[in-house]
Amino acid sequence: MIPAAFDYVRAHSAQEAISLLSEYGDEAKLLAGGHSLLPMMKLRLAVPTVLIDIGRVDDLSYVRDQGDHLAIGALTKHGFLETNALLNSECPILAHVASKVGDPQVRHRGTIGGSLAHSDSASDLPAAVLALGGTIVAQGPNGVREISSTDFFTGYFESSLAEDEMLTEIRVPKSPGANWNYQKFNRRAQDWAIVGVAAVRVGNSTNVSLVNMGSTPIRAEAVEAALKAGVNAEEAALHAADDTEPPTDLNASPEYRAHLARVLTKRALQASGL
Amino acid sequence: MVLGGYASSFVLARDEKGDTVEISVTVNGDTKTDEVEPRTLLVYYLREELGLTGTNVGCDTSSCGACTVHVNGESVKSCTMLAVQADGQEVLTIEGLAPSATELHPMQESFRENHGLQCGYCTPGMVMAACSLLKENPSPTEIEVREGLEGNLCRCTGYHNIVKSVLACSGQDLL
Ligand SMILES: Cc1cc2nc3c(=O)[nH]c(=O)nc-3n(C[C@H](O)[C@H](O)[C@H](O)COP(=O)(O)OP(=O)(O)OC[C@H]3O[C@@H](n4cnc5c(N)ncnc54)[C@H](O)[C@@H]3O)c2cc1C
Numbered sequence: 001m002i003p004a005a006f007d008y009v010r011a012h013s014a015q016e017a018i019s020l021l022s023e024y025g026d027e028a029k030l031l032a033g034g035h036s037l038l039p040m041m042k043l044r045l046a047v048p049t050v051l052i053d054i055g056r057v058d059d060l061s062y063v064r065d066q067g068d069h070l071a072i073g074a075l076t077k078h079g080f081l082e083t084n085a086l087l088n089s090e091c092p093i094l095a096h097v098a099s100k101v102g103d104p105q106v107r108h109r110g111t112i113g114g115s116l117a118h119s120d121s122a123s124d125l126p127a128a129v130l131a132l133g134g135t136i137v138a139q140g141p142n143g144v145r146e147i148s149s150t151d152f153f154t155g156y157f158e159s160s161l162a163e164d165e166m167l168t169e170i171r172v173p174k175s176p177g178a179n180w181n182y183q184k185f186n187r188r189a190q191d192w193a194i195v196g197v198a199a200v201r202v203g204n205s206t207n208v209s210l211v212n213m214g215s216t217p218i219r220a221e222a223v224e225a226a227l228k229a230g231v232n233a234e235e236a237a238l239h240a241a242d243d244t245e246p247p248t249d250l251n252a253s254p255e256y257r258a259h260l261a262r263v264l265t266k267r268a269l270q271a272s273g274l
Numbered sequence: 275m276v277l278g279g280y281a282s283s284f285v286l287a288r289d290e291k292g293d294t295v296e297i298s299v300t301v302n303g304d305t306k307t308d309e310v311e312p313r314t315l316l317v318y319y320l321r322e323e324l325g326l327t328g329t330n331v332g333c334d335t336s337s338c339g340a341c342t343v344h345v346n347g348e349s350v351k352s353c354t355m356l357a358v359q360a361d362g363q364e365v366l367t368i369e370g371l372a373p374s375a376t377e378l379h380p381m382q383e384s385f386r387e388n389h390g391l392q393c394g395y396c397t398p399g400m401v402m403a404a405c406s407l408l409k410e411n412p413s414p415t416e417i418e419v420r421e422g423l424e425g426n427l428c429r430c431t432g433y434h435n436i437v438k439s440v441l442a443c444s445g446q447d448l449l
């Protein structure tokens with residue numbers, strides 16, 4: 001399977017990538033790790049005429065301590081997050097979730113920025129960033145803006161990034177010692193979650209997010225509200241599928257996904273003591 | 275199918291040969307300079323341009339790991355990487371692993387010794403993935419070996435002897 005022909009340009013900085021995006025318009029796509037884009041191009045579900053390779057923008061590969069939060073460069077690979085000491089001590093849920101993405105080969109290439117920009121509701125890292133209440137930093141021709149993770153995911157494979165914007169950084173609150181758990185349910189090795197649940201204590205609240213339970217990663221608001229009202233984990237988890245529209249595919253019906261969401265939420269809350 | 279920011283229908287056009295770009299890749303220690311189309315996948319560059327057919331294509335959809343090679347010392351699926359992305363990088367394939375024409379690499383030797391293969395189709399990718407695994411985790415547990423080879427499928431062995439081969443190569447007790 002060979003992609004349709006395209007022109008290839010390499011950007012050496014975010015600035016250069018953004019001016020190339022403006023120059024080539026909506027026919028162009030940024031290429032980070034290529035582990036979502038290239039499979040789609042091979043199937044010809046994506047047919048950009050220009051690829052702007054940002055894979056060598058090395059100054060966007062980092063995890064930094066910024067006082068109350070951590071800043072993660074968009075080009076940081078999943079494998080780097082998995083083993084990074086700072087992330088493991090200050091925001092362990094994100095390091096753990098990164099270790100659950102695909103397989104080692106995928107984690108050697110795929111980037112957190114690519115994963116969020118791709119906005120697949122079946123992906124692991126978007127739901128984790130959403131549970132943490134993280135912030136996404138986007139840079140465009142008119143400067144930099146910050147987008148709350150609750151506003152970032154807008155639809156099936158769609159984010160609020162503009163066509164001439166590049167995701168440059170992800171910010172997550174520090175949560176050392178906070179209770180957390182991630183439940184990823186799949187039947188085959190290296191596969192995407194049929195349903196996943198991330199639960200984490202951030203400040204005074206318990207946040208719960210769901211993977212593959214709608215067109216975007218979503219917060220389980222009914223569960224969060226029940227916990228806030230003092231309901232125990234087992235009963236709160238019964239609300240995990242409230243107001244959701246789970247997708248249907250070869251792996252699962254919407255009813256089965258709703259059941260999984262309730263069971264996995266219960267497990268996540270109980271395993272983490274939340 | 276509606277695919278958000280992506281195209282909404284299959285496009286079979288644009289199959290005429292596109293412009294080429296020059297790449298320079300160090301493959302098994304030798305620097306190769308070639309003109310390739312940007313859409314050339316690394317695995318086809320290795321197999322068809324350089325004649326290094328030890329790296330197999332199994333699924334061509336990023337699932338089976340038969341095409342695993344090392345790029346800058348890390349395992350990657352070469353069917354899911356463009357040759358232009360390897361420009362200026364170091365690639366190691368199964369052909370470059372053994373120290374000489376008459377000696378096997380310890381991982382290859384261990385697969386041979388422990389019957390870690392049957393038909394052999396998955397083996398080049400399996401061996402490359404296993405070497406990358408031991409580089410990152412020199413003394414893995416059995417479960418860490420199984421999870422570390424999650425991206426590589428084998429239709430013959432049932433994995434048991436592959437896991438045994440990798441554990442043996444790490445100098446640990448066999449199962
Ligand atoms: C076999 C296999 C198994 C996988 N399993 C899982 C899994 O279990 N869980 C999971 O979550 N994911 C999984 N993935 C997907 C993987 O995590 C991808 O790496 C990730 O989704 C995309 O990151 P990337 O860097 O490869 O992005 P690319 O493929 O390069 O890009 C993806 C999209 O994002 C855009 N983009 C990339 N970077 C930026 C940026 N900085 N700013 C703006 N736009 C950008 C691109 O233009 C493109 O549209 C799997 C992939 C494979 C091949």
Ligand code: FES
Nearest residue numbers: 332333334339353
């Ligand atoms: S051929 Fe590359 S993963 Fe199967």
Ligand code: FES
Nearest residue numbers: 392393428429430
């Ligand atoms: S030995 Fe035949 S596929 Fe693994």
